[in-house]
Amino acid sequence: MRKSIFFMLSMLLIVSIAGVGMANEPDGNDRKGKYTYKKVYKACAQRGEVDSSIPPLSPDSKTMAQWKRLFEKKDFEEFLCKEEWSQLSEGDIADIYAYLYKHAADSPTPAKCK
Amino acid sequence: MMKKKVAVFFVLAFMAGFSVPGVQASDEVKMLKEQLEAMNQNIQKLQEKIIEIEKKNAEEIEEVEYLNDRMDKAELHTATDKLSLGIELRSRADTLHYSGMQAAPPALVNGFFTPYTSGGFNNATLTQIQQRIQNMAMAGMIPPTDEFDADNDVIFTNKFHVNMHAKVNDQLSFSGRMAAYKVFGDSSGVKFNQGSLGDITMDGNTSSLPHGDTLRLERAYFVYNNYWDNIPISFSLGRRPSTYGPPLEYANYSLEAGSPLGTIINWQFDGASLNFGLEEVTGIYGAALKFCYGVGFEGDWGNSYSLEASQPDVDDVHMFGFIATLFDDDSTSAVLNYAHAWDITDGFTGLTVMPFTVAKDPATGLYTFEQNTGGYISRMQPSTDIGDWDAASLLLRKNLYETFEKDIDLFLALSWSHTSPSQVSANPFYEIMGQGLLSSNGNLEDHDGYSLYAGAIFPMPFNGRLGLEYNWGSKYWFNFTGAEDSLVGSKLATRGSVYEGYYIQPIFGQNFFVKLGTRYYDYKYSGSGNPLGAPEEISELNALNALFPVADKVWDGYISATVRF
Numbered sequence: 001m002r003k004s005i006f007f008m009l010s011m012l013l014i015v016s017i018a019g020v021g022m023a024n025e026p027d028g029n030d031r032k033g034k035y036t037y038k039k040v041y042k043a044c045a046q047r048g049e050v051d052s053s054i055p056p057l058s059p060d061s062k063t064m065a066q067w068k069r070l071f072e073k074k075d076f077e078e079f080l081c082k083e084e085w086s087q088l089s090e091g092d093i094a095d096i097y098a099y100l101y102k103h104a105a106d107s108p109t110p111a112k113c114k
Numbered sequence: 115m116m117k118k119k120v121a122v123f124f125v126l127a128f129m130a131g132f133s134v135p136g137v138q139a140s141d142e143v144k145m146l147k148e149q150l151e152a153m154n155q156n157i158q159k160l161q162e163k164i165i166e167i168e169k170k171n172a173e174e175i176e177e178v179e180y181l182n183d184r185m186d187k188a189e190l191h192t193a194t195d196k197l198s199l200g201i202e203l204r205s206r207a208d209t210l211h212y213s214g215m216q217a218a219p220p221a222l223v224n225g226f227f228t229p230y231t232s233g234g235f236n237n238a239t240l241t242q243i244q245q246r247i248q249n250m251a252m253a254g255m256i257p258p259t260d261e262f263d264a265d266n267d268v269i270f271t272n273k274f275h276v277n278m279h280a281k282v283n284d285q286l287s288f289s290g291r292m293a294a295y296k297v298f299g300d301s302s303g304v305k306f307n308q309g310s311l312g313d314i315t316m317d318g319n320t321s322s323l324p325h326g327d328t329l330r331l332e333r334a335y336f337v338y339n340n341y342w343d344n345i346p347i348s349f350s351l352g353r354r355p356s357t358y359g360p361p362l363e364y365a366n367y368s369l370e371a372g373s374p375l376g377t378i379i380n381w382q383f384d385g386a387s388l389n390f391g392l393e394e395v396t397g398i399y400g401a402a403l404k405f406c407y408g409v410g411f412e413g414d415w416g417n418s419y420s421l422e423a424s425q426p427d428v429d430d431v432h433m434f435g436f437i438a439t440l441f442d443d444d445s446t447s448a449v450l451n452y453a454h455a456w457d458i459t460d461g462f463t464g465l466t467v468m469p470f471t472v473a474k475d476p477a478t479g480l481y482t483f484e485q486n487t488g489g490y491i492s493r494m495q496p497s498t499d500i501g502d503w504d505a506a507s508l509l510l511r512k513n514l515y516e517t518f519e520k521d522i523d524l525f526l527a528l529s530w531s532h533t534s535p536s537q538v539s540a541n542p543f544y545e546i547m548g549q550g551l552l553s554s555n556g557n558l559e560d561h562d563g564y565s566l567y568a569g570a571i572f573p574m575p576f577n578g579r580l581g582l583e584y585n586w587g588s589k590y591w592f593n594f595t596g597a598e599d600s601l602v603g604s605k606l607a608t609r610g611s612v613y614e615g616y617y618i619q620p621i622f623g624q625n626f627f628v629k630l631g632t633r634y635y636d637y638k639y640s641g642s643g644n645p646l647g648a649p650e651e652i653s654e655l656n657a658l659n660a661l662f663p664v665a666d667k668v669w670d671g672y673i674s675a676t677v678r679f
Contacts, residue, residue: 025623052394108200
């Protein structure tokens with residue numbers, strides 16, 4: 001038994017050390033990005049530009065590669081609510097990117113905005 | 115004549131104008147020639163370039179045609195396949211250690227195979243058996259239990275999910291999941307019955323507990339979305355997403371994977387739901403109300419009962435409930451889940467290996483007991499409706515990021531259950547013990563049960579997550595969580611306490627992570643997760659309460675690697 005467990009632990013430890021940090025994911029905080037993203041559309045809806053406070057694009061509206069391209073190009077037209085987007089800091093945008101990317105249609109945990 | 119002379123003069127003069135500086139004229143001609151040559155060369159180069167461009171253009175046209183052809187195929191493929199697939203594979207090692215196990219001693223168990231006329235229970239009527247048990251109790255002859263420890267140093271499992279999803283259009287979607295879950299080196303799909311519902315391969319747990327290498331249908335449902343007077347409505351029908359519900363997503367390192375709260379329902383079933391999004395009309399973040407309906411057991415043709423008059427008179431088990439999201443702004447949430455089930459049965463149709471069999475001769479009323487020395491598989495089926503069940507659970511969750519800029523999750527679930535037994539089971543085994551819904555010796559009384567489940571999840575270096583959880587259940591606590599992913603038994607059904615700690619380390623984002631954890635069960639009462647029989651305090655068990663082994667304390671250490679994509 002001890003041999004088996006020792007073997008498993010060793011394997012996982014090696015894989016963990018080798019693998020941690022390899023993920024080519026955005027640096028932003030996806031949790032914070034989710035809040036910020038929702039906040040943008042609440043403000044935008046209150047201003048009257050959009051009908052619903054639910055964002056028009058959910059994370060699963062695009063693939064990870066498509067989100068990557070969109071944020072690299074900084075082409076935020078599709079998101080509407082230009083006024084709110086223009087007020088976002090680089091950090092806020094990075095967080096939103098992390099949220100959308102990590103829950104993209106082809107991610108392990110695709111998500112919709114509620 | 116005069117005019118001719120004048121003309122000749124002018125021509126000569128004109129020619130003289132050019133020819134007089136003879137050297138200058140030849141240079142210019144030479145220059146013109148060079149320019150012409152350069153032009154010729156340029157034209158030649160241009161022609162070459164044009165040829166080259168035309169060639170390239172032709173190649174590009176060919177390439178575009180080729181790509182178009184490929185794109186058409188891809189488009190056709192996407193349009194006709196209609197289904198996207200995802201995979202989840204988890205390999206896990208558990209080390210299981212049971213201490214203080216209690217079981218009836220062989221002296222008592224053998225009495226069931228001894229003829230009544232020789233002092234045993236075999237070939238006796240119900241009255242004779244019960245009278246003999248009563249006499250033994252009065253004479254203090256019911257022996258104490260045997261105590262022992264049991265270990266399984268290491269057990270490996272593979273859990274495999276194929277997730278399916280299709281968006282038909284903006285209003286219609288489909289989701290499904292096929293699942294296989296097996297122990298390394300075992301594909302029997304049928305377990306030895308130790309007295310737990312988890313030991314029976316049945317509809318409620320086939321995909322959620324190790325049952326061999328068969329791929330089974332865990333979920334398959336469609337969702338239809340529409341609006342009713344500005345209220346978003348969704349209707350869903352099929353095999354439900356009724357397993358791994360909140361707050362189990364923290365330990366699963368996933369998003370919410372089911373609808374009902376995992377504290378009261380973690381059980382596969384078929385049914386429907388109707389959801390109303392109430393955020394806009396109430397102004398309350400995330401407010402929603404979902405009505406759920408399900409059938410936990412089909413009492414007629416569907417479960418291979420015969421159409422003869424002698425078949426057990428068992429009704430279908432229907433369940434109804436609602437899930438009310440009282441508030442949810444992603445940082446704080448409160449969800450209330452209530453469920454009611456009518457006519458719970460004394461078991462569910464399934465397969466298991468029984469340690470012994472009990473049969474009743476309908477003509478003579480005699481009970482016979484036989485040891486299952488050959489390890490034969492028994493088909494279990496309900497024989498009686500034993501009563502109704504109610505349960506409610508309130509789940510409160512809070513993420514501390516907005517408050518403290520720390521990604522800490524806290525949750526607390528308080529739950530209640532109520533059982534109303536209607537009659538003693540007609541199953542021969544339970545009948546001789548006078549057992550019904552959480553009752554024994556024919557004492558059919560209503561009971562309330564309570565449960566608490568709390569947890570905290572902390573961020574760790576390299577995006578790791580540390581989770582600490584505790585849950586407690588009272589004496590009469592009963593829920594339907596038999597599909598909980600545990601080799602020991604549902605921790606959320608425990609009558610007693612369970613402590614758990616785990617560390618999740620992502621290796622390649624959410625695609626690949628490892629988890630190391632430990633869980634400690636401290637049972638206080640018998641029969642956790644089982645609807646039959648009155649719970650007895652573990653410290654006061656006698657041999658008749660322990661015909662199936664009763665666990666006291668269990669330690670489960672585990673390590674797993676999961677790949678999702």
